[in-house]
Amino acid sequence: ELADFQPDAIAALAEFRSRISVADASDITDRYPEHYGARITCANETVALVDALGDPERPLSKDGIIDKARSLIAWGGLSEKEADRAVDLALNGDDAEAIDKMLSDWLS
Structure with a gap:
């Protein structure tokens, strides 16, 4: 939601942000700029997207x-x-x- 980008909402998640790490994954980076994917691992479960929603390869309805x-x-x-x-x-x-x-x- 757009409200998620307001300063109060961002501040409310400060504790959780400290638990997150970000790292480059060459298999994803190498596809850029044709694809804007990402991979997230949480509690030993991984979800990967080759294309983000709204990209030309995965357009909104x-x-x-x-x-x-x-x-x-x-x-x-x-x-x-x-x-x-x-x-x-x-x-x-x-x-x-x-x-x-x-x-x-x-x-x-």
Whole structure:
């Protein structure tokens, strides 16, 4: 969640961060930049991803993109109506001026 990146949320995890170590894994690094994977081991269980969700090789679904857009728009303090407007323009529009106007409205 976006709230997970706020200072309070980050501070709340300080104790847990001290238990984490990060190391380069050449088999993963060697795939970069074509793939942005990672491997995590916790309690003797390992999970590996060759491609992160949202990468071109592992794209979000249409619903996932809409949900992410709505979340970001709400986080930016805009209304659900504005989220509807943005989603409609992105999915159904072909008018660059309408998109430009929407962005200008948001920034004014």
